[in-house]
Amino acid sequence: MEHETRRSKGINSIEVGYRVLEAIQEGPGSVPLKTIAERASLSPSAAHNYLASFIRTGMVRPDGRGQYALGPSLAALGMTAVRQMDTYELVEGAALRLRDATDLGVAVLIWTEAGTVIIYNRPGSPEGPFELRNGLVSTAWTGGGNVFIAYLERELTTPVVERELGVSHDECTAVMKSIATNVRNAGYAICDLKQIPDYRAISAPVWNSDGTIAYALTLTAHKDAIDTSPTGPHVTHLVRAAAQLSHTLGAPQSVMRQAVE
Structure with missing residues (x-):
């Protein structure tokens, strides 16, 4: 039961993270943290935690003005998906x-x-x-x-x-x-x-x-x-x-x- 609970939480985290990526995808251009949080139905602090992980993996990139855009590793994944x-x-x-x-x-x-x-x-x-x-x-x-x-x-x-x-x-x-x-x-x-x-x-x-x-x-x-x-x-x-x-x-x-x- 504990294993199933952990697995469910892990899946839920991925789904929430995807909402964060979708919030950035909506644009236009780079998107501020407040807007990302609102679109993803998260608190700003929770959205920031997801963004920190996405930045480390290259899926999101900060633009230096407190705003965020989709990153190069996500673009690479997307291009591969399109080819397939x-x-x-x-x-x-x-x-x-x-x-x-x-x-x-x-x-x-x-x-x-x-x-x-x-x-x-x-x-x-x-x-x-x-x-x-x-x-x-x-x-x-x-x-x-x-x-x-x-x-x-x-x-x-x-x-x-x-x-x-x-x-x-x-x-x-x-x-x-x-x-x-x-x-x-x-x-x-x-x-x-x-x-x-x-x-x-x-x-x-x-x-x-x-x-x-x-x-x-x-x-x-x-x-x-x-x-x-x-x-x-x-x-x-x-x-x-x-x-x-x-x-x-x-x-x-x-x-x-x-x-x-």
Whole structure:
């Protein structure tokens, strides 16, 4: 029993220490002790004890102004983890778990020079009469495309959307601004799929470790089968899955918070 108690305390200490590292990861830049303690739900003295150990191992470095940043040994561990990590496998796994949790169709989309592209999809249960296909899709009329409109630089998305809509630059800008505002206010996109009548999509951003958008994770179903209410199970599962995948990919917490304005 004593051995188990000690082992549990040791595991708990690692978990608490990880909260300290996450508090520093949030940034921006070097972070003062007081902020680290608040983010990690620790007293300043307890946070300082963890920092002292992390500094000795090179996982944290002081900047000489009473603030702290992640250190070189942690960077080395991170780079090794990235080399060993199969990102596509992680994304596929997250999408499959989301499908199992909702019974809806799922899709993973990326941005390319040509526009929005589905790289992975699986149908819901039961399967509908329409089949999603991997490849180039609309940006203006898909949930994933709307996510990219909201979070990518406008110079990347505007030419694609202008071609799709066939409108003037000013009209396109107004449409994109409206889409971006709605997505950023909610933190996810809701879109009726023009290419699949009576189908609707909900899509949420997945973030990279450098704070840029990596993927759009999407649920699709007939509009009568998908619950788009903010507190409903489908939005809840989707947003949670996208956040968990972003975290696995190393996305800063600050970026995920700022995605909802």
